Amino acid sequence: MIIRKAEIECVAALKSQYPTKGYPEVAFAGRSNVGKSSLINALVNRKALARTSSKPGKTRTINFYNINDALFLVDLPGYGYAQVSKEEKKKWGAMIEGYLNGRDELRLVILLVDIRHEPTQDDKLMLEWMRQTGKKVVVVATKSDKLSNNQLMKQVPLIKKSLKLTEEESFVLFSSETKRGKDELWEIIKNECGI
Numbered sequence: 593m594i595i596r597k598a599e600i601e602c603v604a605a606l607k608s609q610y611p612t613k614g615y616p617e618v619a620f621a622g623r624s625n626v627g628k629s630s631l632i633n634a635l636v637n638r639k640a641l642a643r644t645s646s647k648p649g650k651t652r653t654i655n656f657y658n659i660n661d662a663l664f665l666v667d668l669p670g671y672g673y674a675q676v677s678k679e680e681k682k683k684w685g686a687m688i689e690g691y692l693n694g695r696d697e698l699r700l701v702i703l704l705v706d707i708r709h710e711p712t713q714d715d716k717l718m719l720e721w722m723r724q725t726g727k728k729v730v731v732v733a734t735k736s737d738k739l740s741n742n743q744l745m746k747q748v749p750l751i752k753k754s755l756k757l758t759e760e761e762s763f764v765l766f767s768s769e770t771k772r773g774k775d776e777l778w779e780i781i782k783n784e785c786g787i
Protein backbone atom coordinates (compact mmCIF):
# COMPACT_ATOMS: atom_id res chain seq x y z
CA MET A 593 0.00 0.00 0.00
CA ILE A 594 1.42 3.36 -1.02
CA ILE A 595 0.73 5.93 1.68
CA ARG A 596 0.48 9.41 0.20
CA LYS A 597 -1.33 10.88 3.17
CA ALA A 598 -1.68 9.86 6.82
CA GLU A 599 -3.12 12.55 9.06
CA ILE A 600 -5.26 12.83 12.12
CA GLU A 601 -8.73 13.77 10.88
CA CYS A 602 -10.54 14.07 14.18
CA VAL A 603 -10.43 13.25 17.88
CA ALA A 604 -13.91 12.35 19.04
CA ALA A 605 -15.41 12.01 22.49
CA LEU A 606 -18.99 12.16 21.19
CA LYS A 607 -20.80 10.63 18.25
CA SER A 608 -21.56 14.07 16.89
CA GLN A 609 -17.81 14.54 16.44
CA TYR A 610 -17.27 11.54 14.16
CA PRO A 611 -16.23 12.42 10.61
CA THR A 612 -18.94 12.65 7.96
CA LYS A 613 -16.86 12.10 4.84
CA GLY A 614 -18.18 8.57 4.44
CA TYR A 615 -14.84 6.83 3.86
CA PRO A 616 -14.73 3.16 4.85
CA GLU A 617 -13.44 2.62 8.40
CA VAL A 618 -11.21 0.02 10.04
CA ALA A 619 -11.34 -0.02 13.85
CA PHE A 620 -8.53 -1.18 16.14
CA ALA A 621 -9.00 -2.19 19.77
CA GLY A 622 -6.83 -3.81 22.40
CA ARG A 623 -5.48 -3.58 25.92
CA SER A 624 -3.27 -0.61 26.64
CA ASN A 625 0.34 -1.45 25.85
CA VAL A 626 -0.61 -4.21 23.41
CA GLY A 627 1.19 -2.33 20.63
CA LYS A 628 -1.79 -0.62 18.96
CA SER A 629 -0.07 2.71 18.30
CA SER A 630 3.04 0.92 17.04
CA LEU A 631 0.92 -1.18 14.68
CA ILE A 632 -0.95 1.82 13.26
CA ASN A 633 2.32 3.71 12.79
CA ALA A 634 3.91 0.66 11.11
CA LEU A 635 0.95 0.27 8.75
CA VAL A 636 1.23 3.84 7.52
CA ASN A 637 5.05 4.15 7.68
CA ARG A 638 4.96 6.95 10.24
CA LYS A 639 6.89 7.24 13.47
CA ALA A 640 4.32 9.04 15.59
CA LEU A 641 0.94 9.39 13.91
CA ALA A 642 -0.71 7.35 16.63
CA ARG A 643 0.55 8.25 20.05
CA THR A 644 1.46 5.64 22.60
CA SER A 645 -0.77 4.75 25.53
CA SER A 646 -2.61 7.54 27.25
CA LYS A 647 -2.50 7.10 31.00
CA PRO A 648 -5.60 6.21 33.01
CA GLY A 649 -7.56 9.26 34.03
CA LYS A 650 -6.69 11.04 30.81
CA THR A 651 -9.57 11.81 28.47
CA ARG A 652 -10.36 8.79 26.36
CA THR A 653 -11.12 9.55 22.75
CA ILE A 654 -11.69 7.80 19.45
CA ASN A 655 -9.07 8.98 16.96
CA PHE A 656 -9.71 8.89 13.22
CA TYR A 657 -6.69 8.83 10.91
CA ASN A 658 -7.23 9.86 7.30
CA ILE A 659 -5.31 7.61 4.95
CA ASN A 660 -4.96 8.82 1.33
CA ASP A 661 -8.39 10.53 1.53
CA ALA A 662 -9.72 7.01 0.97
CA LEU A 663 -10.07 5.38 4.36
CA PHE A 664 -10.10 6.05 8.10
CA LEU A 665 -8.10 3.97 10.54
CA VAL A 666 -10.02 4.28 13.81
CA ASP A 667 -8.06 4.04 17.06
CA LEU A 668 -10.38 3.00 19.88
CA PRO A 669 -9.33 3.78 23.47
CA GLY A 670 -7.12 1.11 25.08
CA TYR A 671 -8.48 -0.87 28.02
CA GLY A 672 -7.35 -3.12 30.84
CA TYR A 673 -5.84 -0.66 33.29
CA ALA A 674 -5.83 -2.09 36.79
CA GLN A 675 -6.56 1.24 38.43
CA VAL A 676 -9.76 2.22 36.70
CA SER A 677 -12.97 3.02 38.53
CA LYS A 678 -16.27 1.35 37.66
CA GLU A 679 -17.51 4.71 36.53
CA GLU A 680 -14.65 5.10 34.05
CA LYS A 681 -15.08 1.55 32.76
CA LYS A 682 -18.74 2.27 32.11
CA LYS A 683 -17.88 5.40 30.15
CA TRP A 684 -15.26 3.51 28.17
CA GLY A 685 -17.71 0.72 27.37
CA ALA A 686 -20.42 3.14 26.29
CA MET A 687 -17.98 4.97 24.05
CA ILE A 688 -16.72 1.83 22.30
CA GLU A 689 -20.13 0.19 21.98
CA GLY A 690 -21.56 3.51 20.80
CA TYR A 691 -19.04 3.56 17.98
CA LEU A 692 -19.24 -0.12 17.03
CA ASN A 693 -23.02 -0.28 16.98
CA GLY A 694 -24.58 1.11 13.88
CA ARG A 695 -21.58 2.79 12.32
CA ASP A 696 -22.36 2.31 8.63
CA GLU A 697 -18.86 3.23 7.49
CA LEU A 698 -17.30 0.46 9.58
CA ARG A 699 -16.02 -2.38 7.39
CA LEU A 700 -13.53 -4.25 9.51
CA VAL A 701 -12.83 -4.63 13.24
CA ILE A 702 -9.39 -5.63 14.45
CA LEU A 703 -8.68 -6.96 17.94
CA LEU A 704 -5.07 -6.81 19.04
CA VAL A 705 -3.70 -9.29 21.57
CA ASP A 706 -0.14 -9.75 22.80
CA ILE A 707 1.15 -13.05 21.41
CA ARG A 708 2.84 -13.81 24.75
CA HIS A 709 -0.28 -13.62 26.91
CA GLU A 710 -3.52 -15.50 27.30
CA PRO A 711 -6.40 -13.19 26.24
CA THR A 712 -8.12 -11.52 29.20
CA GLN A 713 -11.82 -11.26 30.06
CA ASP A 714 -11.72 -7.73 28.66
CA ASP A 715 -10.34 -9.06 25.36
CA LYS A 716 -13.12 -11.61 25.18
CA LEU A 717 -15.80 -9.02 25.93
CA MET A 718 -14.32 -6.75 23.27
CA LEU A 719 -14.39 -9.59 20.75
CA GLU A 720 -18.04 -10.27 21.58
CA TRP A 721 -18.92 -6.65 20.88
CA MET A 722 -16.96 -6.86 17.63
CA ARG A 723 -18.78 -10.03 16.58
CA GLN A 724 -22.13 -8.38 17.27
CA THR A 725 -21.39 -5.73 14.64
CA GLY A 726 -21.68 -8.42 11.95
CA LYS A 727 -18.60 -6.91 10.28
CA LYS A 728 -15.47 -8.87 9.42
CA VAL A 729 -13.32 -9.60 12.48
CA VAL A 730 -9.54 -9.99 12.47
CA VAL A 731 -7.43 -10.93 15.48
CA VAL A 732 -3.88 -9.63 15.30
CA ALA A 733 -1.28 -11.09 17.64
CA THR A 734 1.32 -8.37 18.26
CA LYS A 735 5.00 -8.51 19.26
CA SER A 736 5.57 -11.80 17.41
CA ASP A 737 9.30 -10.96 17.26
CA LYS A 738 9.49 -11.58 21.01
CA LEU A 739 8.94 -15.34 20.63
CA SER A 740 10.87 -18.10 18.91
CA ASN A 741 9.21 -20.13 16.17
CA ASN A 742 8.72 -22.96 18.63
CA GLN A 743 7.03 -20.69 21.14
CA LEU A 744 4.86 -19.19 18.38
CA MET A 745 3.69 -22.64 17.38
CA LYS A 746 2.48 -23.19 20.93
CA GLN A 747 0.94 -19.76 21.52
CA VAL A 748 -1.04 -19.41 18.27
CA PRO A 749 -3.41 -22.35 18.87
CA LEU A 750 -3.76 -21.37 22.56
CA ILE A 751 -4.91 -17.87 21.67
CA LYS A 752 -7.22 -19.07 18.90
CA LYS A 753 -8.79 -21.57 21.26
CA SER A 754 -9.14 -19.13 24.11
CA LEU A 755 -10.94 -16.64 21.84
CA LYS A 756 -12.98 -19.40 20.15
CA LEU A 757 -11.92 -18.06 16.77
CA THR A 758 -14.11 -19.22 13.89
CA GLU A 759 -13.23 -20.10 10.29
CA GLU A 760 -14.51 -16.74 9.02
CA GLU A 761 -12.35 -14.80 11.43
CA SER A 762 -8.78 -14.08 10.33
CA PHE A 763 -5.70 -14.36 12.50
CA VAL A 764 -2.53 -12.42 11.67
CA LEU A 765 0.87 -12.61 13.35
CA PHE A 766 2.31 -9.12 13.54
CA SER A 767 5.47 -7.32 14.58
CA SER A 768 6.00 -3.60 14.37
CA GLU A 769 9.73 -4.30 14.77
CA THR A 770 10.15 -6.64 11.78
CA LYS A 771 6.93 -5.56 9.97
CA ARG A 772 5.81 -9.16 9.88
CA GLY A 773 2.11 -9.32 8.92
CA LYS A 774 1.99 -5.78 7.54
CA ASP A 775 1.33 -6.75 3.91
CA GLU A 776 -1.11 -9.46 4.96
CA LEU A 777 -3.09 -6.98 7.05
CA TRP A 778 -3.16 -4.40 4.25
CA GLU A 779 -4.50 -7.04 1.87
CA ILE A 780 -7.38 -7.75 4.24
CA ILE A 781 -8.03 -4.02 4.78
CA LYS A 782 -7.99 -3.25 1.05
CA ASN A 783 -10.25 -6.17 0.34
CA GLU A 784 -12.85 -5.27 2.98
CA CYS A 785 -12.77 -1.56 2.18
CA GLY A 786 -12.86 -1.98 -1.58
CA ILE A 787 -9.87 0.29 -2.15
Ligand code: GDP
Pocket residue numbers: 622623624625626627628629630631643644645646670734735736737738766767768769770
Ligand atom coordinates in the same frame (compact mmCIF):
# COMPACT_ATOMS: atom_id res chain seq x y z
P1 GDP B 1 -0.42 0.82 22.85
O1 GDP B 1 -0.57 1.27 24.26
O2 GDP B 1 -1.27 -0.34 22.56
O3 GDP B 1 -0.58 1.91 21.84
O4 GDP B 1 1.06 0.23 22.71
P2 GDP B 1 2.39 0.86 22.10
O5 GDP B 1 2.36 0.85 20.62
O6 GDP B 1 2.65 2.15 22.79
O7 GDP B 1 3.47 -0.24 22.54
C1 GDP B 1 3.70 -0.54 23.90
C2 GDP B 1 5.14 -0.99 24.06
O8 GDP B 1 5.35 -2.20 23.34
C3 GDP B 1 6.15 0.01 23.53
O9 GDP B 1 7.28 -0.01 24.38
C4 GDP B 1 6.51 -0.54 22.15
O10 GDP B 1 7.81 -0.19 21.74
C5 GDP B 1 6.40 -2.03 22.38
N1 GDP B 1 6.00 -2.75 21.15
C6 GDP B 1 4.89 -2.51 20.41
N2 GDP B 1 4.83 -3.34 19.35
C7 GDP B 1 5.92 -4.13 19.42
C8 GDP B 1 6.43 -5.20 18.60
O11 GDP B 1 5.84 -5.62 17.58
N3 GDP B 1 7.59 -5.78 19.00
C9 GDP B 1 8.27 -5.39 20.11
N4 GDP B 1 9.40 -6.03 20.43
N5 GDP B 1 7.82 -4.39 20.90
C10 GDP B 1 6.67 -3.76 20.55
